[in-house]
Amino acid sequence: MSNNVSVGSKIKGIRESKNLTIEEIAESSGLSADQIASIENGQNLPSLGPLIKIARALGVRLGTFMDDNDALGPVVTRAEERERERSISFSNDATDARKHMEYHPLAQHKAGRHMEPFVIDINPTDSLDYKLSAHEGEEFIYVMEGEIELEYGKEKYVLKEGDSIYYDSIVKHHLHGVAGKSAKILALIYIPF
Numbered sequence: 001m002s003n004n005v006s007v008g009s010k011i012k013g014i015r016e017s018k019n020l021t022i023e024e025i026a027e028s029s030g031l032s033a034d035q036i037a038s039i040e041n042g043q044n045l046p047s048l049g050p051l052i053k054i055a056r057a058l059g060v061r062l063g064t065f066m067d068d069n070d071a072l073g074p075v076v077t078r079a080e081e082r083e084r085e086r087s088i089s090f091s092n093d094a095t096d097a098r099k100h101m102e103y104h105p106l107a108q109h110k111a112g113r114h115m116e117p118f119v120i121d122i123n124p125t126d127s128l129d130y131k132l133s134a135h136e137g138e139e140f141i142y143v144m145e146g147e148i149e150l151e152y153g154k155e156k157y158v159l160k161e162g163d164s165i166y167y168d169s170i171v172k173h174h175l176h177g178v179a180g181k182s183a184k185i186l187a188l189i190y191i192p193f
Contacts, residue, residue, distance in 0.1 A: 007051075007065045012040040014058050028057035049135040052191055062191050063108070063116055075110040100125040100176070103187075116189040122148060122177040132172035137191035140166045141175065146183025150175050 015025055022040070026033040031050055038044040039054070048062070055062045106117040132151060141150070142164040150157045150165060152173045159165060167173070169189070177183045 006042075007045055008040045008042040010065050011036075011054060011058070014060060014064070015040075018058065020058070025054060025057045029053040047133045048189070049133045052135045052137075055191075061113070063113055075107055077106045077109075100127075114190060116191070118187045118189070119144070120185050120187050122146070122175075122183040122185065124177060124180050124182050126180050128179075130174050130176060132174045134172045135169050135191070137169045137189060138166065139169045139190070140164065140188040142186040144184045144186055146181055147178040148175060148183045148185060149178055 015022070022033045022036050025031075026036055029036070029050070031053060035044070035046070035050070036054065039046060039050075051065065052062055055064065100123045102121040102123070104119045104121070106119060107113055107115070141148075141159070143159045143161050145161055147158065147160050150159065150167075150173060152167055153171045157165060158178065175185075
């Protein structure tokens with residue numbers, strides 16, 4: 001099963017368990033009914049912003065869409081397990097802006113978490129066609145390998161291996177590798193619930 005189908009089926013299952021229609025979720029989230037239907041059918045996995053809006057409309061954490069288990073104690077993710085487990089690639093509406101990023105969740109087995117930690121592989125791209133996005137919360141990025149660029153509001157930040165940045169994600173932003181180069185980052189995303 002693809003990750004798009006998995007996330008979409010979880011959204012649909014939660015919506016149906018709460019006896020909500022696609023139209024009700026569309027109205028609560030500010031997204032279109034067609035967009036929600038395409039997500040539920042596994043045709044589209046949007047950027048984090050729309051997923052956060054859907055999570056809020058359903059009254060669940062964002063991580064609920066990626067959870068596999070509900071472990072209450074500490075959760076250890078071994079490097080070899082992370083490499084074997086599925087990654088998630090987010091698209092950003094009609095553009096290919098996030099398809100170059102593979103998200104490897106680090107705490108999908110932890111119930112009740114308030115942060116979403118990921119190792120993100122950023123594949124090389126020469127495309128400058130991207131769309132800035134914003135969502136509630138905060139993000140912390142640590143560059144493990146390579147070099148990245150963060151467009152944040154009207155500013156641009158170039159970060160190299162060992163650099164980090166912490167920012168409010170309500171400001172429109174986009175993260176990508178420096179033109180034509182790959183990178184690997186640790187990202188912690190906090191979304192208030």
